[in-house]
Amino acid sequence: MTGFTPSDLLGQYQQVRNFTEKLCIPLETEDFVVQSMPDVSPTKWHLAHTTWFFETFILKPSSTNYRPFNEQFEYLFNSYYNGIGEQFPRPHRGLLTRPTVKQVFEYRDYVDNAMVQWMNQPTGPANADTLLLGLNHEQQHQELMLTDIKHVFSINPTYPVYKESRFNESGSLTPISWHDFQGGAFEIGFTEQSFHYDNEGPVHQQIVPSFQLANRLVSNQDYLEFIEDDGYKRPELWLSEGWSWLTKHQLSHPFYWRMQDGTFLEFTLQGLKNLDLSAPVSHLSLFEADAFARWANARLPTEFEWEVASKQVGIEGNFANNEIFNPIAHADPSNKLQQMFGDVWEWTSSSYSPYPGFKPADGAIGEYNGKFMCNQYVLRGGSCATSLDHIRHTYRNFFPADARWQFSGLRLARDL
Numbered sequence: 001m002t003g004f005t006p007s008d009l010l011g012q013y014q015q016v017r018n019f020t021e022k023l024c025i026p027l028e029t030e031d032f033v034v035q036s037m038p039d040v041s042p043t044k045w046h047l048a049h050t051t052w053f054f055e056t057f058i059l060k061p062s063s064t065n066y067r068p069f070n071e072q073f074e075y076l077f078n079s080y081y082n083g084i085g086e087q088f089p090r091p092h093r094g095l096l097t098r099p100t101v102k103q104v105f106e107y108r109d110y111v112d113n114a115m116v117q118w119m120n121q122p123t124g125p126a127n128a129d130t131l132l133l134g135l136n137h138e139q140q141h142q143e144l145m146l147t148d149i150k151h152v153f154s155i156n157p158t159y160p161v162y163k164e165s166r167f168n169e170s171g172s173l174t175p176i177s178w179h180d181f182q183g184g185a186f187e188i189g190f191t192e193q194s195f196h197y198d199n200e201g202p203v204h205q206q207i208v209p210s211f212q213l214a215n216r217l218v219s220n221q222d223y224l225e226f227i228e229d230d231g232y233k234r235p236e237l238w239l240s241e242g243w244s245w246l247t248k249h250q251l252s253h254p255f256y257w258r259m260q261d262g263t264f265l266e267f268t269l270q271g272l273k274n275l276d277l278s279a280p281v282s283h284l285s286l287f288e289a290d291a292f293a294r295w296a297n298a299r300l301p302t303e304f305e306w307e308v309a310s311k312q313v314g315i316e317g318n319f320a321n322n323e324i325f326n327p328i329a330h331a332d333p334s335n336k337l338q339q340m341f342g343d344v345w346e347w348t349s350s351s352y353s354p355y356p357g358f359k360p361a362d363g364a365i366g367e368y369n370g371k372f373m374c375n376q377y378v379l380r381g382g383s384c385a386t387s388l389d390h391i392r393h394t395y396r397n398f399f400p401a402d403a404r405w406q407f408s409g410l411r412l413a414r415d416l
Contacts, residue, residue: 009131010119016135017112019387020050020142021105026163027149032101035094036155039405040148045077045093048104050138051111052077056084057130057365059114069110070099083364130365132195137368139390146269146325146385151405154256154267162269165324173221173278176214177335179309180416183210186308189355190394199369200394202357206304210416213301213309216330216338217346218292218410221277223284224264226292227253237294242287245402255283255404269325278329282344282409286377286401289347289410301413303350303378303396310340310381310393317342319388327384327407342386344409345379345397352376352398376400383407 024032024043032044041049052073059066068074076096078087088096099107119131146162153160189203190196232252235243253259256267257275264275284292286300293299301309318328319342327343353373360370376398382391385407399406 006119009128010116012135013115013119013131016138017108020047020138020145021108023142023145029101031149031152033094033097034152035091036148036152037405038091039403040151041090041144042094042096043145043149044101044104045096046141046145046148048073048077048099048107049079050134050141051104051108053134053137054115054131055111056081057134058127059111059118062118062127063114066114069107073099073107081364081367083367133365133368136195136197136390139387142320142387143383143385146320147406150256150267150269153269159267159272161271163323163325165268165270165326173216173219173329174333176216176222176412178212178414179215179335179337181208181211181213181305181309183208183416186304188304188307188394190392196392196394197369197396198360199352199354199358199373199396200392202355204356208302208304208308211301211305212414212416213305213337214298214412215335216411217280217344218296218412219277219329220266220275220279220281222296223254223281223292224275224277226295229295231291231295234295237291239287239290241401242285242291245285245287254281254288276329280327280329280339280344280409282327282383282407283404284347284408284410285404286347286399288404289408290349292410293412296412298412298414300347300349300410303348303380305413306346306348306380306411307393309337313337313340315341315388315391315393317382318384319382319391320385321388322384325384327409341381341391342388343384344381344407345383345386346381347408347410348378348380350378352378352396372398379406379408 027043033042035042055068056074074084075086076088078084080087149162153162185205186208187203188206190200191203231237232246238246253264258265258267258272265272266275290300317339318324330338332338354370360366379397379399380395382395
């Protein structure tokens with residue numbers, strides 16, 4: 001990376017690290033240690049792991065004088081980097097009462113002080129690329145902290161409130177309209193000289209046939225009509241694996257919907273609320289998104305269609321910076337493309353696979369993205385738990401088809 005002074009990097013570092021800890025302010029000590037399912041990590045673990053990243057990939061390699069805060073943390077807070085060494089089993093992270101929450105915050109302070117010294121060295125930081133990767137890595141974990149604590153709170157029958165929101169239920173939505181996009185050969189991937197993940201490149205030409213894209217996201221009202229039309233009971237709408245998953249788990253509605261007195265409510269980070277019918281539907285698996293699209297006589301867009309369409313609009317929307325932490329309806333009645341960014345991650349029909357010519361980086365850092373290019377699907381656009389300065393038109397998120405605990409929704413596409 002070029003164009004960053006040590007002062008710039010220090011400012012970015014402090015901003016990201018401070019926002020992580022700001023997200024912890026509403027939590028009590030007991031909230032930091034719970035792991036409610038294997039995909040969820042305790043908040044305490046996220047705080048330590050993001051710190052471990054800077055210690056492992058910057059401080060240890062860069063300074064012979066650096067002394068780790070605790071040698072055992074290399075094992076405890078390694079997520080999946082086999083090049084670093086063995087990892088404590090992910091499903092058991094919630095069993096670790098020690099180190100304490102207090103000790104984890106002390107660990108963060110210890111590493112932060114060392115990082116400031118590293119950034120202020122006379123020669124400047126030698127590997128700013130790794131620093132920027134670490135900051136973007138921490139922003140990903142900020143999002144996971146929010147989605148994970150939402151799941152933790154959701155299994156509590158008292159439905160705790162993480163943070164009250166100033167937004168109430170929204171007004172009515174206009175019907176979906178369609179934007180036409182003429183096909184052709186398009187340049188796909190990140191082209192600028194600034195930070196991006198390796199899976200956003202190399203830039204390449206992609207043939208994209210003509211298509212239509214819905215002007216807005218699918219709403220809770222739209223999805224409720226799918227449910228009322230027996231959408232969860234009609235195997236012809238579902239992929240085979242999706243139908244097996246559905247029947248195995250006996251599912252009949254989105255992840256955080258709750259039926260009470262014959263009416264759907266929704267659990268949010270503001271507690272249990274009336275279902276906002278105008279808000280984008282969220283916490284859907286790929287299977288559910290795909291089934292809804294079939295029911296609506298449409299389909300999910302490919303990630304290439306999404307990228308082509310998204311370049312018509314700027315990156316703005318409901319992000320974590322707003323501190324609403326819930327998808328909200330867009331009040332604009334116009335026909336323009338709305339909510340391409342923020343609110344919910346949008347499922348695509350594209351398998352998460354390497355672009356032509358992709359090669360992961362050497363060493364353990366190369367494990368960041370490439371080794372997950374199997375049995376995952378791409379999502380685009382960011383969510384209400386994503387930081388605004390973290391997202392790009394070319395950003396490729398990915399999850400397995402049955403993942404539901406993230407803020408994931410959909411936008412419809414059709415052949416033109």
